[in-house]
Amino acid sequence: MKSLLNRSLLTLLDFSPEEIRYLLDLSHQVKSEYTTGVRPGRFRGRSLAMLFEKRSTRTRAAFETAFGEEGGHPVFLSSADIQLGAKETVEDTARVLGRMFDIIEFRGFHQQTVESLARWSGVPVINGLTDRYHPTQALADLMTIEEAVGTLRGAASVYIGDGRNNVSNSLMIAAAKMGMNHAVICPASLRPEDELLRELQERSDCTGTITVSDDPQVIPTDAVAIYTDVWVSMGEEEKAAERKKLLQPYQVNTEMMHRADSAVFLHCLPAVRGNEMTAEVIDGERSRVWDQAENRKHTIKSVMLATLGLA
Ligand code: CP
Ligand code: NVA
Secondary structure, three states, X not given: OOOOOOOOXXXXXXXXHHHHHHHHHHHHHHHHHHHOOOOOOOXXXXXXXXXXXXXXXXXXXXXXXXXXXXXXXXXXXXXXXXXXXXXXXXXHHHHHHHHHOOEXXXXXXXXXXXXXXXXXXXXXXXXXXXXXXXXXXXXXXXXXXXXXXXXXXXXXXEXXXXXXXXXXXXXXXXXXXXXXXXEEEOOHHHOOOHHHHHHHHHOOOOOOEEEEEOOOOOOOOOEXXXXXXXXXXXXXXXXXXXXXXXXXXXXXXXXXXHOOOOOEEEEOXXXXXOOOEOHHHHXXXXXXXXXXXXXXXXXXXXXXXXXXXXX
């Protein structure tokens, strides 16, 4: 396995199945340390820049607590307060932050911004969500599926809803890398990009299968997880009415959960009850969304430990 030291996590496409396996194993280890009160102080003397152009609860809280509880100094830099996006270029901001911080997190609109930060800062950059990808979410999703069902290879998963958003893209990549059978069920107009599907089919490190269908009636009966996300992602608010109409048949409800009787329900959160799923489903006994949210912290901690060479 290539060293993870100084690597940036911009998309899981850049990580091999062995590297993802390593990060998941480390995540299980740091979760068990956390739950037994062990705080080894591995980030002591280190600093983390957290850049946010978009809102966040889980991602911000996960980075900030994971880094801070082990002695590191996280600094929250919202786009409302810094020069980036107003008076300063990404390149200049990246060069300056790279001189002051050991590691950078970025959440925002363009994938190109996080790529430029990685290119110019000289320190590891972690993508905390862009319009295109949400790789740290997908790591937490894999960890949660693993906790719920034991093994990823050959497991059937379903994502239903907006098939071309950041969460769907990263989940597809994660599933393909880990040898899962992943079904994306979405309206034809919200299908994942053909180019990404083709890449996942052709790459030798992607052994899973990805299928896409627009039929919400056909849920694989052996699915171990049924996953959905909001119908309107951040930055697309003007599409709310159109999406509500288009995606109504794709709502995850009790009847749909019955089609795959042993599946757990997953959602990256935040969730809109009555839209992408009913309250009965997200608050029901097959929901694992709170474990999934907690696992953001453990997976993010493991990425920071690995890329800083502290694991
Ligand atoms: N799942 C997720 O990224 O949540 P936040 O938007 O609250 O960070
Ligand atoms: N697809 C959602 C995910 C939020 C965590 C969004 O981009 O708003």
